[in-house]
Amino acid sequence: AQKITQTQPGMFVQEKEAVTLDCTYDTSDPSYGLFWYKQPSSGEMIFLIYQGSYDQQNATEGRYSLNFQKARKSANLVISASQLGDSAMYFCAIFSNTGNQFYFGTGTSLTVIP
Amino acid sequence: DAGVIQSPRHEVTEMGQEVTLRCKPISGHNSLFWYRQTMMRGLELLIYFNNNVPIDDSGMPEDRFSAKMPNASFSTLKIQPSEPRDSAVYFCASSLIRTQGADTQYFGPGTRLTVL
Numbered sequence: 001a002q003k004i005t006q007t008q009p010g011m012f013v014q015e016k017e018a019v020t021l022d023c024t025y026d027t028s029d030p031s032y033g034l035f036w037y038k039q040p041s042s043g044e045m046i047f048l049i050y051q052g053s054y055d056q057q058n059a060t061e062g063r064y065s066l067n068f069q070k071a072r073k074s075a076n077l078v079i080s081a082s083q084l085g086d087s088a089m090y091f092c093a094i095f096s097n098t099g100n101q102f103y104f105g106t107g108t109s110l111t112v113i114p
Numbered sequence: 115d116a117g118v119i120q121s122p123r124h125e126v127t128e129m130g131q132e133v134t135l136r137c138k139p140i141s142g143h144n145s146l147f148w149y150r151q152t153m154m155r156g157l158e159l160l161i162y163f164n165n166n167v168p169i170d171d172s173g174m175p176e177d178r179f180s181a182k183m184p185n186a187s188f189s190t191l192k193i194q195p196s197e198p199r200d201s202a203v204y205f206c207a208s209s210l211i212r213t214q215g216a217d218t219q220y221f222g223p224g225t226r227l228t229v230l
Contacts, residue, residue, distance in 0.1 A: 095216045101162065101170060102209075
């Protein structure tokens with residue numbers, strides 16, 4: 001079975017600072033994908049970044065980067081230079097190549113303080 | 115690309131009525147997922163299709179829920195009869211799943227369902 005754990009229900013960060021949102025996963029699949037989504041108060045789910053289990057380098061997309069530590073089974077999202085618009089729920093997810101399914105964590109609520 | 119399209123965006127209905135939610139996935143994607151999101155239960159996978167075939171419907175709450183995907187560009191989720199506890203945001207998402215896995219999953223804007 002696949003499992004995603006997000007241990008931080010809520011996080012605060014000062015504007016312009018960097019913040020790390022934690023995500024650990026559990027899978028027995030040798031091949032999998034890791035995803036992060038942002039859900040602002042308006043409700044839509046926005047795809048942010050993807051990391052493949054065989055990727056040698058950490059994924060980056062603008063101010064978002066994924067700190068992938070395969071041995072520790074962690075895929076933390078790093079947001080640099082936080083902006084007020086980054087305030088939202090953030091979900092980590094894993095795609096199981098065996099089950100062809102996505103599994104989501106419970107999310108972390110991020111609040112950016114001016 | 116227009117992204118995943120869902121309709122209606124909002125639905126208010128009375129208990130016992132039939133509700134039909136619609137989804138148009140991104141063109142070229144071969145997998146479609148229906149999720150439900152509530153404060154209490156978070157994001158739950160209800161059912162997903164691969165190449166229009168239902169693969170896993172174990173998340174469908176009960177027989178009142180049914181989903182179809184008659185072709186690659188259209189899917190419906192039906193609740194009959196609806197109950198107040200079905201009130202939630204229902205998301206449709208689509209993905210391109212290749213042999214080596216998936217690197218995308220895009221969500222529609224969601225349908226906010228309220229059952230009175």
